Amino acid sequence: MDRAAVRRLFDAKGRPANDPLIVHVPSFDHVSPLVVALPDGTERLASRFWPGPLTLVLQRAPSVPHEVTAGLETVAVRVPAHPVAHALLSAASLPIAAPSANLFSRPSPTLATHVLEDLDGRIDMLLDGGPTLVGVESTVLDLTVDPPVVLRPGAISVEMLRTVVPTVQHRVTTAVANDHESMPSPGLLTKHYAPRAPLTIYRGESAAVGRALTKGVRSAIECGQRVGVLVNTEDVPLLSSLSSDIEGVHDQSLVLVALASGRDAEATAARLYAALRELDGAHVDVILARDIANDHGLWRAVRDRIHRAAARVIVAGDETG
Numbered sequence: 001m002d003r004a005a006v007r008r009l010f011d012a013k014g015r016p017a018n019d020p021l022i023v024h025v026p027s028f029d030h031v032s033p034l035v036v037a038l039p040d041g042t043e044r045l046a047s048r049f050w051p052g053p054l055t056l057v058l059q060r061a062p063s064v065p066h067e068v069t070a071g072l073e074t075v076a077v078r079v080p081a082h083p084v085a086h087a088l089l090s091a092a093s094l095p096i097a098a099p100s101a102n103l104f105s106r107p108s109p110t111l112a113t114h115v116l117e118d119l120d121g122r123i124d125m126l127l128d129g130g131p132t133l134v135g136v137e138s139t140v141l142d143l144t145v146d147p148p149v150v151l152r153p154g155a156i157s158v159e160m161l162r163t164v165v166p167t168v169q170h171r172v173t174t175a176v177a178n179d180h181e182s183m184p185s186p187g188l189l190t191k192h193y194a195p196r197a198p199l200t201i202y203r204g205e206s207a208a209v210g211r212a213l214t215k216g217v218r219s220a221i222e223c224g225q226r227v228g229v230l231v232n233t234e235d236v237p238l239l240s241s242l243s244s245d246i247e248g249v250h251d252q253s254l255v256l257v258a259l260a261s262g263r264d265a266e267a268t269a270a271r272l273y274a275a276l277r278e279l280d281g282a283h284v285d286v287i288l289a290r291d292i293a294n295d296h297g298l299w300r301a302v303r304d305r306i307h308r309a310a311a312r313v314i315v316a317g318d319e320t321g
């Protein structure tokens with residue numbers, strides 16, 4: 001509720017004022033003072049998914065500063081599950097507007113060391129609650145429209161939400177029309193969560209993607225670039241011998257960072273941002289990765305994040321992005 005304090009959040013992160021914040025409270029009972037009304041289904045959703053990684057967009061009460069909501073008449077609220085976050089909210093006895101603790105557009109932090117990489121000298125204190133529980137940001141569900149719409153996918157999938165509110169829909173477009181307009185939710189910028197090196201995603205049938213990815217790695221190394229590859233554990237044998245196959249190439253020209261099995265959405269989500277930061281730390285010139293083919297459940301959220309982090313997408317067998 002402190003406008004000056006909220007503005008300091010934007011300054012510390014280098015975050016544009018058109019990207020709204022999520023307001024965190026310790027329980028559902030603390031939501032009412034922040035909103036005009038609770039639409040049908042709000043209490044049922046809260047009972048099922050709070051505390052947890054679900055953010056609900058509701059009509060803003062006049063007391064909520066526009067600095068928090070990017071000037072919109074809606075406010076995003078959440079009850080987090082982590083015991084340290086809950087203890088902080090209970091001790092503060094105030095709603096807390098809080099973005100992810102990173103420089104704007106960088107991969108979100110999943111460890112305290114990631115926070116210091118971006119914000120050391122920009123913040124006064126770091127409260128370390130250990131590794132994040134999910135790895136990607138919360139699902140954002142807009143309850144101010146009918147039917148309700150998922151603005152940002154997360155661990156609480158559309159399929160899970162429909163068990164409570166059957167009419168929930170996906171957002172038709174994944175990006176806002178203009179990155180300078182006020183966003184209805186955090187995480188909707190066309191480019192976001194990005195590593196420093198340009199990330200190229202290879203899309204298509206699995207075998208064709210494998211060939212195209214291998215060709216892309218070989219070509220980049222032969223051009224003298226230090227190449228990072230974000231791989232599933234299943235891809236490691238395919239790519240690990242590439243450096244030795246290319247005459248005169250130093251072993252350090254290829255940096256493989258494994259996510260997890262391509263069949264394990266939870267482990268992949270937990271590793272994604274840390275893996276991107278590892279590749280940044282390896283000072284690679286380019287990063288190559290397979291697309292996430294699965295678009296259901298938690299995979300939808302992982303796919304959303306990696307696509308926003310990417311500089312371009314190549315369809316296997318096509319050289320244009």
